[in-house]
Amino acid sequence: MNVETKEYYSKEAIQREIKAGNRTGTVEQMDANVEAMARDLQEILRIGAEQKRLWEVYEGR
Structure with missing residues (x-):
């Protein structure tokens, strides 16, 4: 999920972004x-x- 836009990404959508270095x-x-x-x-x-x-x-007491 993008925390700024609240957009969700599937594993398949980001699979190509995942590299050994990161x-x-x-x-x-x-x-x-x-x-x-x-x-x-x-x-x-x-x-x-x-x-x-x-x-x-509590404050309403």
Whole structure:
């Protein structure tokens, strides 16, 4: 995913961009890492929203 435009790219679309010099794992490993990071980010955002909600409830006392 392009973090600026939020555009998603398939493995097939970027396969030709991956070269030995800039490669840090197999395409499958990188895909799994990206998916894990996306899940982690969703959880971070969920926790942040919950913290904000709780703080607003606390301040509303």
